[in-house]
Amino acid sequence: MIWEDLGQLPNPPDHRRLITVRLNENGEPILVEQEKREEKITAVERPLMPFTWAVPDGGFVSPQTVRFTLTPFVSAKRFSCNLMSGGEHFFHFRVDFHNANEKSSKVDVDGSPYIKFAYRNGDNPAKIDRITVEGDCVLQRFVHKA
Known part of the structure; x- marks a missing residue:
């Protein structure tokens, strides 16, 4: 390409x-020739926490994407976003706020590649059945594109 x-x-x-x-x-x-495909977008605004979203049949496979927009509490200790397969964490992204005296904390992801996750042997993203967000934050918006 x-x-x-x-x-x-x-x-x-x-x-x-x-x-x-x-x-x-x-x-x-x-x-x-590029194959035309219909994109299905699911957006959830300010859901209750902890948040769990059931992945449609077939798992979380390419070219699906998910986007979280969240705001940590002023007194936040941690929050996490997870791709789950049964009781297993297929992908776990956790942010810890260790030092409450820090004046700022910043993670830029939008528009810039942040991390590329390599699957472990035997992992299959088609088995991912839910996405969760939990911890000391307000989930402003969750968007899944399939």
Whole structure:
């Protein structure tokens, strides 16, 4: 896959698009048509905590995404976001506020890659059955895209 710069077109839009190129039997690059798929978005505003959301059948597999917008309490000690498979934590993201005297704490994730999680041998994201958020925070918004 490569990014095509649409700025070279006669009437360029203000963005780029992802295209896929493969080689034909003669080794020449050809454009692969992108499959159109309908995106289903589930958004939950200010749910009660602790929050649990049941993942639709089939698990949490690519190209699904999830986004949390949350605000920790002033006196927060910790909060966590989890992808669960049965009683197992498939992915566990926990933030601890160790020093209450700190004047600020910042984690930037939006728009910038933060972490790439490698599955352990035997892990299968299709088995993820729920997503949870718990701890000392207000979950402002939860969005799942499938």
